[in-house]
Amino acid sequence: MRTLDEQAIRDLALGATLLGTGGGGDPRVGTLMALAAVREHGPVTVIPPEDVPDEGVVVPVAMIGAPTVILERIPGGHELDLVMEGFERLVRQPVVATMPIEAGGINSTIPIVLAARRGLPLVDADGMGRAFPEVQMVTLGAGGAQAWPLVLADESRNVVALTDAADNASAERLARSVVVGMGGSAVVAHYAVDGPFLREWAVPRSVSLAVGIGRALRDARTEGRDAIAAIAPLCGARRLFTGKVVDVKRTTAAGFVRGRLSLSGLDQDGGSSAEVDFQNENLIVRSGGEVLAAVPDLISLVEADSGQPLTTEGMRYGLRVHVVGIPSSPLWWRPEALRLVEPRAFGYDMDPIRLEDAQ
Amino acid sequence: MRTLDEQAIRDLALGATLLGTGGGGDPRVGTLMALAAVREHGPVTVIPPEDVPDEGVVVPVAMIGAPTVILERIPGGHELDLVMEGFERLVRQPVVATMPIEAGGINSTIPIVLAARRGLPLVDADGMGRAFPEVQMVTLGAGGAQAWPLVLADESRNVVALTDAADNASAERLARSVVVGMGGSAVVAHYAVDGPFLREWAVPRSVSLAVGIGRALRDARTEGRDAIAAIAPLCGARRLFTGKVVDVKRTTAAGFVRGRLSLSGLDQDGGSSAEVDFQNENLIVRSGGEVLAAVPDLISLVEADSGQPLTTEGMRYGLRVHVVGIPSSPLWWRPEALRLVEPRAFGYDMDPIRLEDAQ
Numbered sequence: 001m002r003t004l005d006e007q008a009i010r011d012l013a014l015g016a017t018l019l020g021t022g023g024g025g026d027p028r029v030g031t032l033m034a035l036a037a038v039r040e041h042g043p044v045t046v047i048p049p050e051d052v053p054d055e056g057v058v059v060p061v062a063m064i065g066a067p068t069v070i071l072e073r074i075p076g077g078h079e080l081d082l083v084m085e086g087f088e089r090l091v092r093q094p095v096v097a098t099m100p101i102e103a104g105g106i107n108s109t110i111p112i113v114l115a116a117r118r119g120l121p122l123v124d125a126d127g128m129g130r131a132f133p134e135v136q137m138v139t140l141g142a143g144g145a146q147a148w149p150l151v152l153a154d155e156s157r158n159v160v161a162l163t164d165a166a167d168n169a170s171a172e173r174l175a176r177s178v179v180v181g182m183g184g185s186a187v188v189a190h191y192a193v194d195g196p197f198l199r200e201w202a203v204p205r206s207v208s209l210a211v212g213i214g215r216a217l218r219d220a221r222t223e224g225r226d227a228i229a230a231i232a233p234l235c236g237a238r239r240l241f242t243g244k245v246v247d248v249k250r251t252t253a254a255g256f257v258r259g260r261l262s263l264s265g266l267d268q269d270g271g272s273s274a275e276v277d278f279q280n281e282n283l284i285v286r287s288g289g290e291v292l293a294a295v296p297d298l299i300s301l302v303e304a305d306s307g308q309p310l311t312t313e314g315m316r317y318g319l320r321v322h323v324v325g326i327p328s329s330p331l332w333w334r335p336e337a338l339r340l341v342e343p344r345a346f347g348y349d350m351d352p353i354r355l356e357d358a359q
Numbered sequence: 360m361r362t363l364d365e366q367a368i369r370d371l372a373l374g375a376t377l378l379g380t381g382g383g384g385d386p387r388v389g390t391l392m393a394l395a396a397v398r399e400h401g402p403v404t405v406i407p408p409e410d411v412p413d414e415g416v417v418v419p420v421a422m423i424g425a426p427t428v429i430l431e432r433i434p435g436g437h438e439l440d441l442v443m444e445g446f447e448r449l450v451r452q453p454v455v456a457t458m459p460i461e462a463g464g465i466n467s468t469i470p471i472v473l474a475a476r477r478g479l480p481l482v483d484a485d486g487m488g489r490a491f492p493e494v495q496m497v498t499l500g501a502g503g504a505q506a507w508p509l510v511l512a513d514e515s516r517n518v519v520a521l522t523d524a525a526d527n528a529s530a531e532r533l534a535r536s537v538v539v540g541m542g543g544s545a546v547v548a549h550y551a552v553d554g555p556f557l558r559e560w561a562v563p564r565s566v567s568l569a570v571g572i573g574r575a576l577r578d579a580r581t582e583g584r585d586a587i588a589a590i591a592p593l594c595g596a597r598r599l600f601t602g603k604v605v606d607v608k609r610t611t612a613a614g615f616v617r618g619r620l621s622l623s624g625l626d627q628d629g630g631s632s633a634e635v636d637f638q639n640e641n642l643i644v645r646s647g648g649e650v651l652a653a654v655p656d657l658i659s660l661v662e663a664d665s666g667q668p669l670t671t672e673g674m675r676y677g678l679r680v681h682v683v684g685i686p687s688s689p690l691w692w693r694p695e696a697l698r699l700v701e702p703r704a705f706g707y708d709m710d711p712i713r714l715e716d717a718q
Contacts, residue, residue, distance in 0.1 A: 158524045161522055164441065164518035176540065177541075178540070182536075
């Protein structure tokens with residue numbers, strides 16, 4: 001058990017942005033939100049999954065919607081109060097802790113805001129070990145957890161609760177409809193789980209990992225060292241491609257941002273090109289007819305000079321970037337999980353490949 | 360207080376279809392649903408607004424969505440159980456009765472199904488005295504009632520509750536998003552009100568009126584008398600135009616069906632033409648540059664030979680119809696109500712006109 005200090009919050013937001021693979025929100029916004037909350041309400045304690053009580057529920061909170069929209073709508077704390085009050089009306093069990101549902105510059109820090117406001121601990125775990133765009137793409141769901149009750153709130157005090165659903169894919173469809181009705185983004189609480197389930201199906205230590213990655217990126221930048229080499233021992237990161245952004249196609253519709261990033265190779269990749277497809281998060285990177293990496297493994301982009309992780313909405317012409325591959329949590333390779341997030345789940349007609357087998 | 364017998368249910372569905380002005384659902388479906396429910400669960404008692412207790416809530420239930428979709432998806436009783444269970448979890452008051460939120464072939468009879476299943480009385484009143492397409496277009500809302508808590512359910516056991524909203528127009532936007540996510544139609548419970556409020560803001564006696572209109576239409580047909588003359592003493596109906604349907608433009612999108620019906624005049628209207636615009640319900644009828652009638656007054660279509668009321672989804676080329684105008688409930692002419700349903704609320708740049716002033 002330990003307390004997140006201000007530097008740890010900054011490092012968490014930075015490292016989680018790398019693990020967010022393009023989605024999960026902007027780290028500057030996430031940092032400011034969390035710092036303001038702990039300054040007002042006091043520090044937040046992080047507990048390992050083993051310390052979560054067997055009784056009571058852990059309720060993850062997050063922003064849901066297209067990153068391009070989330071960037072323009074910084075959630076206030078009162079939306080978190082609304083979703084939690086809505087949740088507690090539906091679940092007649094005490095909420096004993098919160099945690100991120102996914103990694104991301106906002107989605108790893110927004111649970112800190114909730115934890116600070118309500119005096120709850122933050123569990124050192126999450127539901128993806130990365131970010132994915134759809135409600136059913138959560139390790140907890142692969143293990144049998146229901147996405148509902150699922151509560152959504154926006155800044156206009158609209159609160160919508162999904163109280164029963166046919167399955168988690170239906171929950172995604174309905175939640176997405178509501179998100180669109182709320183203007184493209186919302187605060188969500190869903191996938192409440194208890195301690196024993198969380199210990200089996202949540203991705204463990206992902207908050208600590210994000211803090212460690214963020215610290216390593218910061219140190220590497222300060223000391224002028226290579227960012228990927230600095231984080232490789234923590235998460236198995238490897239460079240897949242280095243290039244200049246020559247085109248970004250991006251459409252925000254139906255609650256998602258979808259598109260393709262085109263890179264013209266630099267340095268050792270000079271003369272070649274690569275494309276990264278994304279749906280909120282980066283899904284697949286290809287070069288010269290070869291798949292360099294694909295979901296569920298992580299495909300992240302960092303600015304070549306600074307090592308700064310980049311989000312989907314931060315992509316722009318002329319940026320010089322490294323494409324980084326990181327092996328996903330082994331939970332995603334369990335068959336009941338893989339079917340939710342393999343390339344075919346996103347419309348790619350190919351078998352899953354592991355990062356070590358690619359190229 | 361009286362019990363609805365099978366003939367009264369048939370007459371109610373027929374008369375309510377006229378008052379539904381194109382929307383509110385198909386009377387055959389509505390009749391079958393209600394008859395099956397009372398045969399299985401026993402008869403339903405109708406009580407006048409004066410007999411509603413001051414304490415406890417009256418919860419209206421209805422189908423929401425595009426009539427073209429509702430026609431294809433006959434709601435089973437279990438969706439009603441789901442919305443009421445969802446409602447009762449949110450509203451910690453006893454539900455003492457139900458009523459229609461609007462008139463229509465299904466929306467006047469679906470509360471009978473709920474009443475029969477749960478042994479509740481049906482209040483002889485509704486929230487419009489006709490049908491309107493949007494959630495905020497309810498006399499109860501004009502009087503200050505909140506549309507929320509609003510609970511939606513579909514046949515796949517998906518249940519969504521709007522527990523807080525900025526205003527009733529936001530409730531419409533969010534509910535419509537959910538309806539689209541549910542495939543275009545859903546069962547809804549909303550606008551729970553108590554006895555004193557209902558007595559001030561619900562349209563009184565509208566169930567009885569629909570039964571009376573249905574009986575008069577049936578008698579006129581049996582006896583070969585004119586349908587409009589038969590119902591005029593009950594509701595002030597008058598013939599506005601008689602013609603043949605020469606075109607129906609209809610688009611189902613975003614949870615509504617919108618379009619325009621074109622008529623070529625017959626009999627005393629021979630040589631002229633008329634157009635009826637609709638958004639689920641008929642909004643305005645124009646002929647030769649003149650507005651014959653417009654919302655909030657009722658514009659209904661009946662088949663010329665049989666006097667059968669026609670719904671939006673039942674319109675087709677070649678039908679010979681009378682366009683019938685009926686003055687709306689005086690509640691709609693209160694200023695706080697009129698702004699919700701006047702022609703401008705539907706995008707028509709014109710002041711409201713009363714039926715007696717038109718032409």
